[in-house]
Amino acid sequence: MSPLALLAVVLTGCSGTPDGPGEAEGRSAPASGGVGAGPGSGGGAGGGPSASVTESFRPDSARLPRTPAAARALIGRVMADTDSFGAEVVRRSPYESDPATWPVLGEDCVWQRRKPADSVLATLTRSFEVPAAAGKGPLRLAAVVTVHRTREDATWEMAESIEESMRCPTQKLREGELIGPLLAAALLGGEATQTNSEDSLSETGRYQSSELGGPHHYSWQQAQTSQFTVAVTGKGAKGRTEQEVDELVVQAQSTMLARLEAAVEKQS
């Protein structure tokens, strides 16, 4: 398939992302401040989405974390656990990353854990898997929650994530693990059926591992709301379908977004 046809498939799939739980009601307030002004009017026909404001929940500024400690506490309430995925998922070891680091994609397209940018109040990565079973390899998952100082900082993280897939269509996760080619679809809140977050990135590709073989399916979802980003990755294995991987990723992502809202929204 040509790159354009592939991109079409990725973008179509993305726009069909199912709505998460707890999002049905009470999303009428437009985000007016900061960068939430939303996509511009374009100029020509069809220049941009008609929804000129992001439909999102209204955070209670009093509940937004301003210190690393408050940010860590919030991550604790939002971060996925094994229940967020479904019954079969267990912790991997190590379960939690060193909170003083976060993943960074180097100029050489190799992922490393580095000290996060100054804009980051707190960040945490957790690792999970659906254990290997008869005829099936282990399906590995990871979740990341990051709290930035400002919403603008969080939107720049989203921009950088898109850049990463553009400058490194193939990426090395660690020795013996490659993903790519990768394609990313991005939808701001209000675009297509995207109402879960202010911005949503959906990356798919193939995963190859010296341990698990491949290529298998690779899926990554990242969303940004207010000063927060939440992300889930899923890596396929022998005997695991694309749908299986995607459903686990979407399930955990939706759970975290719903928890995030509950943690910071205005309580009436």
Next chain:
Amino acid sequence: MEDLRPGDPARIGGHRLLGRLGAGGMGVVYLGRTDAGALAAIKVILPEHAGDEDFRARFRREAEAARRVDSPWAVPVTGADTEAERPWLATEFVPGPALSDVVTRRGPLPVRSVMALGRLLSRALAAVHAAGLVHRDVKPGNVLLTADGPRLIDFGIARAADATALTATGLLVGTPGFLAPEQVSGGTAGPEGDVFSLGCLLAYAATGRAPFGGGAVDAVLYRTVRDAPDLDGIDDASLRSLLERCLAKKPGGRPSAAVLDALIPGDVPAGATAGWLPEDVVRLIADRSVALLALPGIDATVADERPGPPRPGPTRRRALLSAAGGAVLLGAGAFAAVRLTRDGAAPGGKSRVIGVHADLTGPGAAAGRAQERGVRLAVDRFNSRDGQLFRLSVKVLDDRGDAGRSVRVAEEFTRDPEVLSVIGPTGDAAAGAALPAYDEAALPVLTVSALQIAFPARANGSFFQTAPSYAALSVPVVSRVLPRPGVKRLGILIDRSGGQAAYQAGYAANLMARDLTGATPHPRVVPPGTTAFGPVVADLLAHHGDAVFYAGDADGAAGVARALAARSFTGPRMAQHTVMGAEFLERAGAAAEGWEFVAPFTHATAPAAATFAAAHRGRFDAEPAAWSAEAFDAAGLVARALAGLVGGGAKGTVPPTRSALTAAVAATRYKGISRSYAFDQERQSLVGRDAHLYRVENRRYRYLGPAQEPKS
């Protein structure tokens, strides 16, 4: 032929009216019979024209001139009253088939028949010119064949007046494919133009093809002006050289009609002769004539003094009537001894509706209104063509660029059973919202400007995008920039303020730059709402960006333009069509100079759009805006698909189902003004990436021409 309607007169100027042959902008053409029994075609001018003194004066002058036309090969004017409350003009009624019908049915004519046609029609034209008239529409539909020779009809009477009406409805005077180059270019048509048209007509008779091809009007006109005629298959040297002389591009290079007559070899018959046509054509003429001549018998109160077979009994009469009805369907030309009408309704007067689903009052209003105009011109053109079996009309609904309203618009269109197809919606969000309703009804919808790469797939596949997607348009961007000298690396900036249009274009440009050139671009992305572009622009240039493609909105483009200008960057700078507008020019100021744009829309100054632009000016008194030509193309494509269904099937005038039309649109290949159209079978998206280039020069957008396809 239609029955008379309640408001129609029973008699006009000593003719008893028998039925309607056609109707149009100028008036109604009736079939009538004189008290003496002769059949006539009588054109009665509409009251609004009758009240126009200029028109009446011209009509008077031309009717008088037409009476002086003296040729056995030109249909004589038998009467006229230019001073009546409703002026009329009558000509002899010729019950023969048109040359176009004959060639369509049996193929090209032999050389001797073509030579005879040439001789007799050049004499008819010489007589028309001698009377001080110019025909201006010599074509196969205006030549009727009888057993003893051809008859030229419709010679210029009220054409100038018609021309006003025609231009106003988006037409040239005359018929593309048979028009002289000077007429195409908008010059005045003289007698030399008629000779050129006659050359086209004779080439058509000899080969079965118009010498400048068929298809999209503008392409035909372009070939008329630029290309040598297609005379392949004409082996006869004297015919060939005759045609070449008639088809000289310069009017002065053509023989006059009288000289043409003299150039034709002496052994070609110059008078009435029974043997000038092949036997099968003669039989065809006889059949047609018998069927037509049976018509007046329906009127029992009129004494039938016509020689011939006794008046048929009821059974036979019915049979002949249905035969005549069939003749009408086979070729309206057979009836049209006088066809002064151009936007004439087809028999039956059935109407089909093309919907325009547009943003007329919201953020995309400029594009929506331009598209409405384009569709109206296309429908006018369709209705004005000869031989259409139905009329099209236009129904416009405004979604204001709002998704919720767009759903309601779609529902209203799907509920209206007359609506066969819809052009629109204008915006992406409106299109996405309207899709489910349209798809459920299997109503074919052709959007012109909603260009997302990925609208969700739908069961009935009735949604068509008639321009390249935002992503596909990145291909001409890359192929414009990267082959330039000194440009090795493309800096790509996605500004998420531009929404999906920007994201899809920028992301695809990054993929395509790698795929097409192997060069590694330098991509950057900024969040929505970014206003400080200095740092990101500095980074693009620091990474050896020799050219910049900005995918975002107008405001951001202006910011980037100023940031680049501040760094004295003069390399190629490109942006999407969505940026093109007054806002970018105003906000970027001098920094806008030199920016280039790949756009899916063409421009009034494009050669292929010349005729369309002239028609647009005539009808709307304004230059066509962006997207008008593309909507004209989309509606033209639908009309082509529709005509194929109605004309090709046995069901005749039964309207095709929406599903059938969807399938026909999907299979249609169409050459329009802006591009050629064909659809990918799976995704109903446009095949190809034809686009257009613009550049800011002196604070205006200048059209540069078609964008180049990448060299593979």
